[in-house]
Amino acid sequence: MIRDQKLWTWHIAAGILILCLLGLHMAIMHLDALLGLFNPFGGHPIDWQNVAARSQSLFFLASYVLLLGAALFHGLYGLRNILFELDPAAPLKKSISWVLILIGLGLFVVGSWAAWMSFQNTLVA
């Protein structure tokens, strides 16, 4: 029970972090016509020049990795809670937890690798 309370507290804390970082990400990517944040070359936020400019920033490298970790934990823990509420048998609960942990770790490695590689590549370019 105590472990679940700690995880729930982390779930809420991760939600607050996501609110800030994903809020910024959404503002950059989807309110660009209104705000025009962090799109130094104009045009669309997903144009390569804008992507490369953000990728070479240490702030964006750190915020991407933080957001990635927080969002994976928040989302997958939320999914775990929903699945557990359907009252599966204890062995199935354990399997669900392990599958979600492996998915989370796998995607965290892939996403962090992409953020690091694009940080390095765009610095060199």
Added chain:
Amino acid sequence: MLEIREHPNRLGIRGWLVGGRWGLDRYLYSLHRVTGLGLLAYFLIHILVTSSRALGQGAWEQSMNRVSGPIFAVGEYLVFVAFAFHAINGIRLALAELGFGVGKPIEPIYPYKTAVHAQRPWVVTVLVVAGALAFIGALDFFVWH
């Protein structure tokens, strides 16, 4: 010894769809979960798609071309709206969890009042703010571009 019979979540997912006597608050609860699951599904795919930037400009443009077009634009807008609602409602839920906006404990004297009554203005605020963000987002997605 008296044995307590438990009914853990006996309504299951049906409980998400039928608000019953919980009404609006239950529908917000359901919507929070549905938007959360939608955002999670999108996010898992988004990680893989956007990781192509690590392989350079060509790979990035190729993957962006694969996910462009009007259907994806509408899908992205739905993700934006889901985020707006999930975030604003999440703030309300986190504050309620910490004891804000649920009123003080009172004696149960008729006409009864519950925390739901204290929450109602916040529920309306969530809907108005999320609706305003969805409207501004729609302008940015479909009009100003």
